[in-house]
Amino acid sequence: MASSFTSLNLNPYPSFRSESDGEINSTNNIKIKMNMNTPPTSSSRSGTRLKAMKFKGTQMREKKLTELIEQKVVEANQVCGEDETSDECKVAWDEVEEVSQAKADLRLKLEKLQQDPLESFCQENPETDECRIYED
Amino acid sequence: MAVCTVYTVQSLNYTSSMSTPTKTHLGFNQKHIFFYKKTSRKATEITCSSADDSKTVVIGLAADSGCGKSTFMRRLTSVFGGAAEPPKGGNPDSNTLISDMTTVICLDDYHSLDRTGRKVKGVTALDPRANDFDLMYEQVKALKNGVAVDKPIYNHVTGLLDPPELIKPPKILVIEGLHPMFDSRVRELLDFSIYLDISNEVKFAWKIQRDMAERGHSLESIKASIEARKPDFDAYIDPQKQYADAVIEVLPTQLIPDDNEGKVLRVKLIMKEGVKYFSPVYLFDEGSTISWIPCGRKLTCSYPGIKFAYSPDTYFDNEVSVLEMDGQFDRLDELIYIESHLSNISTKFYGEVTQQMLKHSDFPGSNNGTGLFQTIIGLKIRDLYEQIIARKPGASLEARKA
Numbered sequence: 001m002a003s004s005f006t007s008l009n010l011n012p013y014p015s016f017r018s019e020s021d022g023e024i025n026s027t028n029n030i031k032i033k034m035n036m037n038t039p040p041t042s043s044s045r046s047g048t049r050l051k052a053m054k055f056k057g058t059q060m061r062e063k064k065l066t067e068l069i070e071q072k073v074v075e076a077n078q079v080c081g082e083d084e085t086s087d088e089c090k091v092a093w094d095e096v097e098e099v100s101q102a103k104a105d106l107r108l109k110l111e112k113l114q115q116d117p118l119e120s121f122c123q124e125n126p127e128t129d130e131c132r133i134y135e136d
Numbered sequence: 137m138a139v140c141t142v143y144t145v146q147s148l149n150y151t152s153s154m155s156t157p158t159k160t161h162l163g164f165n166q167k168h169i170f171f172y173k174k175t176s177r178k179a180t181e182i183t184c185s186s187a188d189d190s191k192t193v194v195i196g197l198a199a200d201s202g203c204g205k206s207t208f209m210r211r212l213t214s215v216f217g218g219a220a221e222p223p224k225g226g227n228p229d230s231n232t233l234i235s236d237m238t239t240v241i242c243l244d245d246y247h248s249l250d251r252t253g254r255k256v257k258g259v260t261a262l263d264p265r266a267n268d269f270d271l272m273y274e275q276v277k278a279l280k281n282g283v284a285v286d287k288p289i290y291n292h293v294t295g296l297l298d299p300p301e302l303i304k305p306p307k308i309l310v311i312e313g314l315h316p317m318f319d320s321r322v323r324e325l326l327d328f329s330i331y332l333d334i335s336n337e338v339k340f341a342w343k344i345q346r347d348m349a350e351r352g353h354s355l356e357s358i359k360a361s362i363e364a365r366k367p368d369f370d371a372y373i374d375p376q377k378q379y380a381d382a383v384i385e386v387l388p389t390q391l392i393p394d395d396n397e398g399k400v401l402r403v404k405l406i407m408k409e410g411v412k413y414f415s416p417v418y419l420f421d422e423g424s425t426i427s428w429i430p431c432g433r434k435l436t437c438s439y440p441g442i443k444f445a446y447s448p449d450t451y452f453d454n455e456v457s458v459l460e461m462d463g464q465f466d467r468l469d470e471l472i473y474i475e476s477h478l479s480n481i482s483t484k485f486y487g488e489v490t491q492q493m494l495k496h497s498d499f500p501g502s503n504n505g506t507g508l509f510q511t512i513i514g515l516k517i518r519d520l521y522e523q524i525i526a527r528k529p530g531a532s533l534e535a536r537k538a
């Protein structure tokens with residue numbers, strides 16, 4: 001009995017799942033297929049992210065970071081246009097890196113934890129503005 | 137080493153000596169030993185904090201990928217059991233992660249300049265001038281000696297320094313960030329240090345994956361950001377790798393000609409020889425040079441396959457052993473097969489590495505050397521921790537007359 005395994009994916013972002021199914025081949029080796037290291041597609045990414053986002057505070061942070069990224073990239077291009085070797089240029093791109101990483105961290109928390117990062121904070125402080133329930 | 141403080145206290149006539157553990161407001165156990173003399177009206181109380189209660193093992197991790205949420209940290213804390221979570225009820229933008237055994241601190245919290253301050257001074261976060269190494273040293277030292285600290289919080293969303301949070305000394309303290317090994321005083325405090333060395337091509341590929349979906353970004357902006365940060369990175373961050381006990385170097389694969397997707401990786405685990413409590417992982421015959429392709433008659437691998445190498449080497453004037461894996465696995469039996477041929481991996485049972493990898497099969501790197509070596513380093517750190525704890529002398533007491 002031929003066993004079928006995950007071949008090298010042509011799509012660099014196969015859908016996000018971990019599965020295992022076992023098949024026994026003729027030499028009685030149990031071969032178990034695993035889908036490992038599959039970063040999510042952007043559609044499944046935003047799907048899982050939206051499901052996990054619960055509080056206004058998290059939505060505000062996500063929005064802010066998205067805006068910051070756009071804004072900082074524009075600034076960096078402006079500043080570096082004047083002098084590419086200046087300290088200001090270095091700092092501008094460093095800021096882009098900082099906010100890009102912060103956004104990625106937030107996205108990761110939402111996807112991996114499947115929980116709003118403000119969950120425990122909002123349990124203690126339900127009356128704050130940040131802890132209003134987010135509605136799309 | 138036990139630290140004992142002697143108090144003299146009025147008391148009535150008791151004859152027994154007893155020891156009761158009590159929790160202080162600092163949150164760690166102290167053993168109170170009471171000695172009473174039959175006839176005397178005074179008692180001498182000796183309070184000793186025994187070494188294994190208060191001593192913290194400190195691990196340093198140098199990485200350029202943000203803090204605390206990184207995959208390495210999650211694998212490491214998972215080896216010790218329990219999930220690492222941000223401190224409950226505190227600042228929601230805290231970078232700290234706490235689990236039963238470990239606390240992970242993000243070194244960005246020791247920025248002396250916030251985002252505006254850095255802009256004014258014209259320094260990046262990579263620059264030592266943006267960081268308070270004195271505070272870093274004092275606080276890591278305090279935690280190592282069992283004393284809680286009020287650590288600042290650097291808020292990555294606002295770019296400001298927020299009010300501090302209380303950090304209690306954990307069993308294992310991990311300091312993660314850009315500069316764990318930059319300051320020599322902090323370096324001395326580390327029981328083990330790791331440097332995550334991502335090559336430029338792989339870094340570019342990873343950042344594309346990270347940022348391309350973002351509205352503001354393009355291939356050009358991603359490239360420009362990496363290049364602008366490179367001089368500071370090379371000057372201040374990269375040199376730390378010579379001090380690391382273990383370096384995980386991530387390179388593009390050699391198995392696929394002209395591969396530039398950064399999907400298949402060649403990962404090297406460079407382990408320093410002669411490090412206390414750390415015995416490098418090896419393949420087949422320690423100290424020899426091995427080239428190993430496990431795929432063949434016993435093991436069928438899918439394209440592009442797997443290739444291992446092991447050899448002694450020199451790295452920045454240090455004797456090292458290098459274990460290298462190129463390629464990826466996508467089946468459980470490949471992983472078990474490989475695990476069964478590695479030595480000195482400090483597992484507690486056969487298949488532990490595989491089990492850990494499976495537990496986090498959704499983490500990036502779970503099918504290649506990054507996940508494999510991060511998991512193995514996690515087990516080596518557990519082994520190091522247990523050896524350090526076992527070596528601690530018990531509290532020694534001195535009775536003094538009242």
